[in-house]
Amino acid sequence: MPCTGSATGIARISGSTWTAAAGSGRTSCSPRKVAVFVDGCFWHACPEHGSKPKANEWYWSPKLIKNVERDRMNDAALILAGWTVVRVWEHVPLPEAVATVVSTLAASRPAPATGDDALS
């Protein structure tokens, strides 16, 4: 499998909610188990920019609370499965977000080889 997950690739897909695995550091193309989420300020209740809608508050408050609870459950499940979780708020400037992801990738240990590697 060719090396993927470069900083350029990360930059192209940030700005929406996504997960990524098997990224690479600057000096290695070994797969890493790093999950990256770009959390929207509204949908994930950013402490700086999250707002509570005034209309239909009965609907929005529980929904936004559930989103945050789901985020924490997903984080816990991923960590239990051996993943490193990176969450970046959508308001974070792109270069800063990319730097966070790249430094996390650089610090992460390559995932053990699996049978999937044989297919690439």
Ligand SMILES: [Zn+2]
């Ligand atoms: Zn925000």
